[in-house]
Amino acid sequence: MAAIARIAHAEAGIVIAPGKTSMVQSRLAKRLRALDLPDYDSYLALVQSDAGRDERRRMISALTTNVSHFFRESHHFETLRNEVLPPLLSKARAGGRVRLWSAGCSNGQEAWSMAMTVLELMPDAANHDLRILATDIDPMVVEKGRSATYDAQMVSGVDTGLRKRFFETAGGQFRLIPAAQALVSFHELNLHAPWPMRAPFDAIFCRNVVIYFDAETQDRLWHRFAEALAPGGWLFVGHSERVPVAPHSRFVTAGITTYRLPPAAEHK
Known part of the structure; x- marks a missing residue:
């Protein structure tokens, strides 16, 4: 499995420890069955070939864990609601541009939680230049997020009031209302590769991603997140992740697993 680990690192920066052979085999077993391949050597030959480009993407998807839920690590959304959004929404109301990014969005719950938080404070947000970008390396979870539709178990952690306000129900499924869907766009993106986005973001959520x-x-x-953020921009990371702060980077601590760039006057 060392060759699989090398490909995963080259393609997506993912580190697979030597002792994870059984995990790798179990997660790739479905891919072998789907492709009707007899063994892992055949699979390795495929993903190493020019014809295996699409399968390399599916391999990365299989090797990563897409576990999330709405309003996960609620203290981040309290900070978003109470500190991050008020000045940004004032900026949007005055005609300014506001951009938020869910980087490593998994099945989309993070991005939709961001959208609901925005709409709680600004119901007409879609009428302003305020948008949320949601990206993930896994095309299957990107499509799930884009569908904006979840079963009852996946929305069970959403407050009843928010569920009634921001979801439409049909056939036991819960679908985000159009006002939320208008705010969020989903795209496949490998954080390890070049990013097509050019304009700065005001806040980035990248949680439980860099642990890989x-x-x-x-x-x-x-460093790339710092370059992608506007002065004063915010970065939210996972509970087990830590970002180097000044003087080792431009970030300063702004709360529990929450970081910020200095405002423009201090930005160098």
Whole structure:
């Protein structure tokens, strides 16, 4: 499985420890069955070939864990509601541009939680230049997020009032209302590859993603996030992740697993 680990690192910066052979085999077994391949050597030959480009993407999807739920790590959404959004929404009302990014959005619950938080404070947000970008390396979870539709179990953690306000129900399924859907766009993106987005973001959520990366890849990603944020921009990371702060980076601590760039006057 060392060759699979090398491909995963080259393609997506993912680190697979040597002792994870059984995990890798179990997660790739479905791919072998789907492709009707007899063994892992045949699968390796495919993903190493030019014809295996699409399968390499599916392999990365199989090796990563897409576990999320609405309003996960609620303290981040309290900070978003109470500190991050008020000045940004004032900016939007005055005609300014506001951009938020859910980087590593998994099945979409994070991005939709961001959208609901925005709509609680600004019901007409879609009428302003305020948008949320949701990205993930896994095309299947991107499509799930784009569908904006979840079963009862997946929305069970959403407050009853929010569920009634922001979801439409049909056949036991819960679908985000059009006002929320108008705010969020979903796209496939490998954080390890070049990013097509050019304009700065005001806040980035990237939680429980960099735990898959080695230290060098993590440091490179923190730097890229700093470059992608506007002065004063916010970065939210997972509960087990830590971002280097000044003087080792431009970020300063702004709360529990919450970081910020200095405002424009201090930005160098």
